[in-house]
Amino acid sequence: MSNGTKDTALNDKGAGDSSSGATAEACSFPASYLLSLFGGVLACLIAFCLFLFGLQVTDNLPPPAFSNSLCLDEKLSFMRDNPYASPNLLVVGSSVAWRHVDGETLVSHVPGTRPLNGAFCGLQANQTQHVADWLLEREPTIKEVVMIVDVIDFARCSKVQDAVFDRKDVDDYVYEDAPAFPYYMRYFAPVSLMRNSRTVQDHRTNENGMHLLKFTQYGDGPLLTDQSRGLFYGQPDPLDSTCFEALNSLATRLKEDGRKFMVVSTPLHPQWKAQIDPGGTLLANFNHEIIKSLQSTGTHYWDADAEWRPGEEAFVDAIHMRWPAAQRFSQALAEELVAH
Numbered sequence: 244m245s246n247g248t249k250d251t252a253l254n255d256k257g258a259g260d261s262s263s264g265a266t267a268e269a270c271s272f273p274a275s276y277l278l279s280l281f282g283g284v285l286a287c288l289i290a291f292c293l294f295l296f297g298l299q300v301t302d303n304l305p306p307p308a309f310s311n312s313l314c315l316d317e318k319l320s321f322m323r324d325n326p327y328a329s330p331n332l333l334v335v336g337s338s339v340a341w342r343h344v345d346g347e348t349l350v351s352h353v354p355g356t357r358p359l360n361g362a363f364c365g366l367q368a369n370q371t372q373h374v375a376d377w378l379l380e381r382e383p384t385i386k387e388v389v390m391i392v393d394v395i396d397f398a399r400c401s402k403v404q405d406a407v408f409d410r411k412d413v414d415d416y417v418y419e420d421a422p423a424f425p426y427y428m429r430y431f432a433p434v435s436l437m438r439n440s441r442t443v444q445d446h447r448t449n450e451n452g453m454h455l456l457k458f459t460q461y462g463d464g465p466l467l468t469d470q471s472r473g474l475f476y477g478q479p480d481p482l483d484s485t486c487f488e489a490l491n492s493l494a495t496r497l498k499e500d501g502r503k504f505m506v507v508s509t510p511l512h513p514q515w516k517a518q519i520d521p522g523g524t525l526l527a528n529f530n531h532e533i534i535k536s537l538q539s540t541g542t543h544y545w546d547a548d549a550e551w552r553p554g555e556e557a558f559v560d561a562i563h564m565r566w567p568a569a570q571r572f573s574q575a576l577a578e579e580l581v582a583h
Contacts, residue, residue, distance in 0.1 A: 305439035307426035330359035340391035346461025352577035360462035368486035398480035475560035515561035
């Protein structure tokens with residue numbers, strides 16, 4: 244029995260040696276094969292570069308897909324190409340902050356103000372905190388922060404990642420003028436690249452479009468359209484405590500930094516409120532949770548939805564206002580800033 248076992252072990256060892264030799268032989272590729280492989284990779288890389296160049300010269304090149312959201316990535320590209328020196332007022336939030344604040348109006352009505360609109364479309368409150376932290380670190384001259392919010396921003400925070408982009412990569416891209424091409428490789432997303440290349444030019448130039456990606460010098464994103472798309476938004480998801488924790492965290496940080504903070508609840512379409520919250524319970528709850536989150540932080544809360552009513556004609560949907568209304572809202576915001 245012992246000898247049999249020993250023989251088996253020897254046979255296995257011999258088989259292993261034979262297999263190793265076969266493997267080594269199989270891994271010996273001819274030099275011509277390796278050159279062909281390298282040449283093929285190089286050709287694909289050159290073809291991709293030429294493709295991107297072709298999109299660029301025809302103004303169809305989308306920005307690198309840091310977040311894979313065209314409107315968010317386009318804002319990062321704008322910030323890269325249009326650095327703004329020494330801002331002292333930072334606007335943050337989701338698309339309602341991006342679309343509803345006119346920096347020029349703030350400059351006209353608040354002496355000495357140098358606003359930077361650092362809001363991005365589609366953010367939940369915890370993601371706004373992430374973006375605000377990034378911009379506060381990069382823009383040390385900021386003395387005051389305004390966060391424009393709506394009830395939709397305060398749902399689903401526990402279900403989405405705080406970081407909507409890699410801060411190191413975006414830092415290098417926006418502030419350090421790092422070459423753009425490597426990011427097209429690192430965030431290679433061929434399906435969205437092709438889809439966005441077919442629409443990005445229209446979004447940049449069609450001022451009557453619903454998805455206009457045009458920015459003011461302050462980073463605001465005006466909706467210049469005279470169209471409407473109905474209420475568009477349905478019943479929002481339930482309020483999420485994680486969102487209010489993020490708001491409290493941002494308010495606490497700003498207090499510790501010695502920076503002023505104001506939170507503003509944006510006006511909402513009256514028909515939408517009547518439809519989704521006929522008894523007013525949701526919005527009352529929303530206001531209560533915001534006020535509770537801001538206690539002891541020195542933050543001023545302005546419920547503009549209750550106190551500033553632009554009329555139904557101001558809205559393109561349930562939560563977004565067209566630019567003339569946004570400019571009037573910005574004047575009211577400026578008055579609130581001066582008063583507090």
